[in-house]
Amino acid sequence: MLYLLETKLPENKSIFFALTYVYGIGKKTSILICKKLGFSVNLKVKNITQDQSIELLKVIDSSKLLLSNELKKVKILTIKKLVSIKSYRGLRKSRGFPVRGQRTHTNAKSAGKLNRRP
Incomplete structure (x- = not known):
């Protein structure tokens, strides 16, 4: 079982589709991450090794994306700003x-x- 950014990734899905479960990662970003790491699109989450999961976390951290809670906070703040002005x-x-x-x-x-x- 792999948890990534407070999101449980389904084990039977390919890594390409499983990454889209994380709030803020879509299909394009998922493809880019898989290409950077050299993962096949058909690679299942349950077949990922510990080293590969660590590399995956490093790539996501270095990509400077707003993900999960940070992205939700930004969206809420923009809505509050629109309401306040x-x-x-x-x-x-x-x-x-x-x-x-x-x-x-x-x-x-x-x-x-x-x-x-x-």
Whole structure:
């Protein structure tokens, strides 16, 4: 069982898809990490050795990406900033309306659920 940045990676998946479980790593970043380390796309997480997992952590640390909790904090701070300066996006976000110009006459039910603050 491999934990990477507070995320449990599924053992039966390939390393390419397992890396996308980490918040902030998408398919492109996952491909780049696998190429840097020389991993095959078909390499399963359960077949990774201890040395390979250490190398994986080193590459992710050296890539200077915002991942997991840091990325979540940055996103929350940007939303708070938009609300505090009373920009259009911030006001829409605080009221629970669609932020990016979608229609509100109909079809705005999901935006109301997503944009509400707990």
